[in-house]
Amino acid sequence: MPPSADSSSYAVETRDLAKVFGSQRAVDGIDLQVPTGSVYGFLGPNGSGKTTTIRMLLGLITPTAGDHQILGHPMPAELTTALHRVGSLIEGPAFHSHLSGMANLRRLDAADARSDASTSDQRIHEALDRVGLKPAAGKRFRAYSLGMKQRLAIAAALLAPRDLLVLDEPTNGLDPQGTREVRHLVGTLAADGITVLISSHLLAEIQQICSHIGVMRAGKLVAQGSIDELRSTQTAQLVVHTPDPEQAAQVLARLGIGQVQRDGDVVTGTPGTEPPERISAALAGAGVRLRRFAIDRPSLEDLYVSLTGEGFEVRS
Structure with missing residues (x-):
């Protein structure tokens, strides 16, 4: 054709x-x-x-x-x-x-x-x-x-x-x-x-x-x-740095955030379609103290590696 x-x-x-x-x-x-x-x-x-x-x-x-x-x-x-x-x-x-x-x-x-x-x-x-x-x-x-x-x-x-x-x-x-x-x-x-x-x-x-x-x-x-x-087809990751990790993990789980995990003072998960402002508001409303709140999107290099299995030459 x-x-x-x-x-x-x-x-x-x-x-x-x-x-x-x-x-x-x-x-x-x-x-x-x-x-x-x-x-x-x-x-x-x-x-x-x-x-x-x-x-x-x-x-x-x-x-x-x-x-x-x-x-x-x-x-x-x-x-x-x-x-x-x-x-x-x-x-x-x-x-x-x-x-x-x-x-x-x-x-x-x-x-x-x-x-x-x-x-x-x-x-x-x-x-x-x-x-x-x-x-x-x-x-x-x-x-x-x-x-x-x-x-x-x-x-x-x-x-x-x-x-x-x-x-x-x-x-x-x-x-x-x-x-x-x-x-x-x-x-x-x-x-x-x-x-x-x-x-x-x-x-x-x-x-x-x-x-x-x-x-x-x-x-x-x-x-x-x-x-x-x-x-946008790659999975984003929610990253929360807080002195209240257990409380933060509970809030995220109630919101339906996927794959919530704790590692010391860092709590991570996959936000899916949940708006960042709703997540941060829920954490603040529950009294969770935030040192860092971010949703990390995969870079172009991450995408390339996931598709080809090979590294990408990086030079400016």
Whole structure:
């Protein structure tokens, strides 16, 4: 069955997309849905199928099974039409080291059969300005920092108007400053209305710029949705620090708080749908003295670990 006819709400949509290499099922029938206008974080351990999926989306490799569409265009039937509106950075930038940033972009622009030579210089200057590289336009590529090289690659992806930007590990190998540069750039592009699909291992990057995530594990898409929606599916924990733990535990049990436990002066439980203000009011009304009252929600890292069973690289 092809992706749904009502594709306006999705910049990328797949149905049962799969890729098999010999006996290895690298991507196992995934239904990816990237909302238009979102910054979609595509997460998963190395070898989980993220890059293979991205390569299928962009027509670089042929799916073994399934269907997908990009910006409402069925692929690969309308590949040329769709990809003209898509910019991408896959597995790092590739430029001529002896040429300047501007000269590299001129070569790429000239290779695009659809580009207008009469507006080439204007578009190149605008792309460089957009990624903050205009002052370094005449500098040779080999003298660029890693962050500058990644930004130049994004500038190359933006030489023509784009509705979708696909970035595969854009901060891989970057120092914290380079990571911040790319993260800020992605935020500005999203603010301009460009849908961004970004694969990454960096928790800080995803938390700060992504509105939605999809999590891959062993070729399967194990979860997707907005970050808030997915975090809300995880069980929150009520934590009460009090010199009256026995009394607090009794109050919580009467309220129907689940899994009430005591550990010294700390009482914990699962609040479910009980409003925090009602819990705190009941404790105070019973004379329970509170040193700390909190409902701890699972972090994105907690969610990732619960879905994949693996740690998340954390770097700011």
